[in-house]
Amino acid sequence: MAVRFGPAGHGGLRRCRLNGKRCILHSDLNNFYASVECLRRPEFWNKPLAVCGSFEDRHGVVLAKNMPAKQMGVKTGEVFWQAKQKCPELVSVPADFPAYIKVSRAVRAIYERFTDRIEPFGIDECWLDVTESRFLFGDAREIAECIRAAVKREIGVTVSVGVSWNKIFAKLASDLKKPDAVTVIDEQNYRNVVWRLPVSNLLYVGKATAKRLLQLGIGTIGDLARADEAMLTANLGKWGKVLHTYANGEDASEVLPGDRPHVVKSVGNSLTCYRDLTSPEEVHTLLLLLSESVSARLTEKGLGRAETVKISVTDNAFRVYGKQGKPRVPVSSAKGIADCAFALFTSLYSWRAPVRALGVSVCDFTVAEQLDLFGNDRQEEKSAKADAAVLRLREKYGSGIVQRAAVFQDARLKNIDIKGTHLIRPASPDAPDEE
Numbered sequence: 523m524a525v526r527f528g529p530a531g532h533g534g535l536r537r538c539r540l541n542g543k544r545c546i547l548h549s550d551l552n553n554f555y556a557s558v559e560c561l562r563r564p565e566f567w568n569k570p571l572a573v574c575g576s577f578e579d580r581h582g583v584v585l586a587k588n589m590p591a592k593q594m595g596v597k598t599g600e601v602f603w604q605a606k607q608k609c610p611e612l613v614s615v616p617a618d619f620p621a622y623i624k625v626s627r628a629v630r631a632i633y634e635r636f637t638d639r640i641e642p643f644g645i646d647e648c649w650l651d652v653t654e655s656r657f658l659f660g661d662a663r664e665i666a667e668c669i670r671a672a673v674k675r676e677i678g679v680t681v682s683v684g685v686s687w688n689k690i691f692a693k694l695a696s697d698l699k700k701p702d703a704v705t706v707i708d709e710q711n712y713r714n715v716v717w718r719l720p721v722s723n724l725l726y727v728g729k730a731t732a733k734r735l736l737q738l739g740i741g742t743i744g745d746l747a748r749a750d751e752a753m754l755t756a757n758l759g760k761w762g763k764v765l766h767t768y769a770n771g772e773d774a775s776e777v778l779p780g781d782r783p784h785v786v787k788s789v790g791n792s793l794t795c796y797r798d799l800t801s802p803e804e805v806h807t808l809l810l811l812l813s814e815s816v817s818a819r820l821t822e823k824g825l826g827r828a829e830t831v832k833i834s835v836t837d838n839a840f841r842v843y844g845k846q847g848k849p850r851v852p853v854s855s856a857k858g859i860a861d862c863a864f865a866l867f868t869s870l871y872s873w874r875a876p877v878r879a880l881g882v883s884v885c886d887f888t889v890a891e892q893l894d895l896f897g898n899d900r901q902e903e904k905s906a907k908a909d910a911a912v913l914r915l916r917e918k919y920g921s922g923i924v925q926r927a928a929v930f931q932d933a934r935l936k937n938i939d940i941k942g943t944h945l946i947r948p949a950s951p952d953a954p955d956e957e
């Protein structure tokens with residue numbers, strides 16, 4: 523059944539000119555967590571509201587805010603009491619991830635009316651390849667408008683949709699106009715629209731890369747597009763060439779449907795703790811919890827073992843440190859990952875300040891058997907088997923049924939179900955570490 527959605531109300535828009543190229547949409551739910559909260563508590567639509575991490579002691583970090591809060595200067599990532607200073611009426615509600623996942627699925631069902639080529643990027647963003655859908659539903663802009671209107675009408679939250687011929691520009695377009703908007707970047711306008719923006723607007727260009735580029739005299743995406751590729755490669759390696767491609771709209775990466783197995787580059791997880799950590803023992807406990815969630819994900823996805831472990835550490839002055847290393851043998855067990863993560867932490871962190879957040883991720887997956895002369899491998903296999911048994915118990919009886927002894931040092935850590943509440947994003951292709 524092909525339903526023709528009328529382009530009511532935007533008949534005057536010019537058609538987007540993708541000239542036979544792919545039609546990629548990037549749809550981003552606006553202020554997602556806060557919008558879902560306002561949906562169930564309509565009295566908050568016009569009052570400033572912040573969704574906070576559910577660690578009451580420090581009133582949580584602001585994970586999302588609604589429009590009124592945004593207008594008062596409330597920012598994602600800041601601590602609630604700081605936000606409250608700027609905006610005294612600010613109300614905090616704890617994050618309810620199961621509710622957000624439910625709404626996210628309902629929105630996805632709308633996307634599925636238009637295409638089956640949908641790649642989720644976190645809980646609130648998706649790319650859609652609608653190249654083939656045009657023949658049924660109109661051009662890419664019309665499809666984007668239909669999606670925008672349907673999400674608003676049927677779910678009650680809003681999306682910003684970016685339209686372009688590649689994933690990078692589509693993502694960038696969805697950031698340009700918010701909320702409840704459609705933005706097209708096509709071959710006619712991309713030099714005017716994209717090239718004047720700072721390089722940091724490009725997906726995967728973090729602070730470290732932006733700083734490096736600025737040292738090379740590259741401040742805007744246009745500077746990057748016009749820069750000499752050999753110079754970029756000389757300074758940024760392989761990544762320099764990739765970025766040059768992005769800036770010129772030549773990203774050819776496909777929209778990879780999320781329900782089809784695709785190459786996972788890395789699996790990781792991070793957590794801001796409800797209080798600052800001040801001792802190696804506490805850090806060890808949290809690394810163990812994070813490693814458990816990473817290990818469980820590896821098992822679920824059948825990714826085999828990882829040859830590289832990475833950690834990130836954020837101190838309470840928001841300085842971020844990172845390090846990666848290779849365990850003696852490839853690891854998949856929680857203990858194997860945590861041991862390596864803790865060794866990295868010990869060599870990296872000098873305790874200039876207490877620790878506020880930690881992240882653990884693994885990459886370089888292998889299924890090949892390794893020759894190991896020192897029995898490390900047997901130890902790793904044992905740990906992995908124990909993990910698998912624990913995972914089965916938890917699946918059956920809930921995540922609280924088996925806990926590591928270390929976790930009992932702090933009763934509240936017991937109740938964190940990291941895997942249930944934190945989503946794992948696909949890693950950026952070959953992106954260098956942001957430190």
Ligand SMILES: [Mg+2]
Nearest residue numbers: 550551552646
């Ligand atoms: Mg969003």
